[in-house]
Amino acid sequence: MKYFVGLLAIVALVAGATIGGYQAWDRATHTKDDNGGVLAGGPTTTSTQAPPPAEGQVIVTGKIDTAHLDGAGVHPLPMPLTVTTATRGEGGATITPVTVNGKTTSIEWNAGQPLPLEGDGGSLVLGPISVQVGNDILLVLDGVHSLAPGTYTINTSVAVGSTPKDSVTFTATDKTTIEFRGTATTPPPTPGVGVGIGGSGAATISGNLTIEHPDGSTTTASGITLDSGSYFLNLTPDPAGGFTVQATLQGPVH
Numbered sequence: 001m002k003y004f005v006g007l008l009a010i011v012a013l014v015a016g017a018t019i020g021g022y023q024a025w026d027r028a029t030h031t032k033d034d035n036g037g038v039l040a041g042g043p044t045t046t047s048t049q050a051p052p053p054a055e056g057q058v059i060v061t062g063k064i065d066t067a068h069l070d071g072a073g074v075h076p077l078p079m080p081l082t083v084t085t086a087t088r089g090e091g092g093a094t095i096t097p098v099t100v101n102g103k104t105t106s107i108e109w110n111a112g113q114p115l116p117l118e119g120d121g122g123s124l125v126l127g128p129i130s131v132q133v134g135n136d137i138l139l140v141l142d143g144v145h146s147l148a149p150g151t152y153t154i155n156t157s158v159a160v161g162s163t164p165k166d167s168v169t170f171t172a173t174d175k176t177t178i179e180f181r182g183t184a185t186t187p188p189p190t191p192g193v194g195v196g197i198g199g200s201g202a203a204t205i206s207g208n209l210t211i212e213h214p215d216g217s218t219t220t221a222s223g224i225t226l227d228s229g230s231y232f233l234n235l236t237p238d239p240a241g242g243f244t245v246q247a248t249l250q251g252p253v254h
Helices: 019-028
Strands: 057-073 081-083 092-100 103-109 115-118 123-127 128-132 135-139 143-147 150-154 157-160 162-165 168-181 195-212 220-239 243-250
Touching: 081 243, 157 168, 195 243
Parallel strands: none
Antiparallel strands: 057 128, 057 195, 057 243, 081 115, 092 103, 092 168, 103 157, 115 150, 123 143, 128 135, 143 168, 150 168, 157 162, 195 220, 220 243
């Protein structure tokens, strides 16, 4: 569960908005003997059962069909990575300012082919993003993000300034941004492993779900929506495909 579950290993978890999601999870699982939100064990422990969620929270468990999360916090994505859009030739990305052959310019990718981005030690530094979960996990990159300073290579057709190129090597600075459009997505660096995802925003989960309420009661549902609030999801690969979930949602749900 290497990089992506380092946060919990990659989407790992966060800073800023995501801290609210982790704190919600910690409150829901906290006992006086715990260690950073993980239930403690040992000879003196009389019970390892987690308490019910706090007021304003619910705990969701079960098998996911789909989930959509907004405002997720994700650690910088290491190189290499490959980005595609929902429809080939629609959307793309603008990278600016960059230096190519000693000149300051910009790079345009028109999504005709996947965007393979390489860079020794480089990374894509993300703002809050959306995450789609089904049989796989996809990070939805639409919006403006940053590239860590360094040298990068793109081996696909792009426009450097107004000049078409089959590939380009460029230098990014601390002012370089990359703006994605057209439902541009990439998988986490270690796809197919369990992850923890936290954030602040809207969250929708569908599947065969059990929902635990602050009074200790449980209900079953085929879906739940958090309109706005904080969330933290532990996603575990299911041998039959897809993921099981244990999530804490804090805020108005229906």
